Amino acid sequence: MKIILMGPPGSGKGTQASHIADLAGVHSVSSGDLFRDNLSRNTELGRLAKTFMEKGEYVPDDVTIDMVMNWIEEPKHSAGFVLDGFPRTLPQAKALDEKLLDIGGVDRVVFFDVPEDDLVQRLSGRMICSSCQTPFHKIFSPPREENSCDSCGEVLYQREDDKPAVVRNRLHVYIRETEPVVDYFEKAGNLRRIDASLGINEVRESLEDVVR
Numbered sequence: 432m433k434i435i436l437m438g439p440p441g442s443g444k445g446t447q448a449s450h451i452a453d454l455a456g457v458h459s460v461s462s463g464d465l466f467r468d469n470l471s472r473n474t475e476l477g478r479l480a481k482t483f484m485e486k487g488e489y490v491p492d493d494v495t496i497d498m499v500m501n502w503i504e505e506p507k508h509s510a511g512f513v514l515d516g517f518p519r520t521l522p523q524a525k526a527l528d529e530k531l532l533d534i535g536g537v538d539r540v541v542f543f544d545v546p547e548d549d550l551v552q553r554l555s556g557r558m559i560c561s562s563c564q565t566p567f568h569k570i571f572s573p574p575r576e577e578n579s580c581d582s583c584g585e586v587l588y589q590r591e592d593d594k595p596a597v598v599r600n601r602l603h604v605y606i607r608e609t610e611p612v613v614d615y616f617e618k619a620g621n622l623r624r625i626d627a628s629l630g631i632n633e634v635r636e637s638l639e640d641v642v643r
Contacts, residue, residue: 433537434539434642435518435540435616436516437543441550452513456511459515462519476501500530519608519612521615524616541638542613543625545627558588561588562580
């Protein structure tokens with residue numbers, strides 16, 4: 432099975448990726464995992480990616496695609512894979528399809544559908560202790576005392592990129608970037624949408640049904 436999980440930040444792809452990989456008997460990976468791995472091993476692709484990242488620029492599609500394909504082509508991944516959050520652009524989707532042509536292409540693309548307001552609530556509720564960095568969430572894991580860390584009692588703060596206005600902008604950028612990718616796989620007939628606003632176990636059941 433060759434499976435792609437798509438969805439905006441906060442939709443729960445990462446939470447489900449390892450489970451669905453276990454179910455399918457394959458490995459899962461995200462593009463972020465691959466960047467960190469190549470950077471830590473100081474590979475040629477890692478060094479190339481670093482030159483763009485240091486300048487605050489996007490890593491070009493061809494570099495990202497090469498990282499993903501190197502991972503896919505490892506013998507231990509010959510039975511298939513789960514890709515978390517890749518491809519993100521239309522050129523990446525087309526290049527991946529072309530490279531997988533000889534082995535049947537992508538079997539299933541699953542899009543994690545969550546209303547924007549729910550995503551903003553999930554992402555903008557995060558808070559961090561200013562001293563020990565313990566994470567909290569205003570709704571899902573609030574501190575015992577408001578704005579006070581359970582572990583050390585220090586004040587909690589919210590990162591700039593977790594503030595509601597910034598979160599909404601990130602979501603709009605994601606939708607603008609990935610809409611052509613969703614359309615591409617929808618036209619190919621292998622994309623399925625699931626309601627990822629439900630609880631973890633309900634989402635897991637929907638995901639299992641779609642993959643089977």
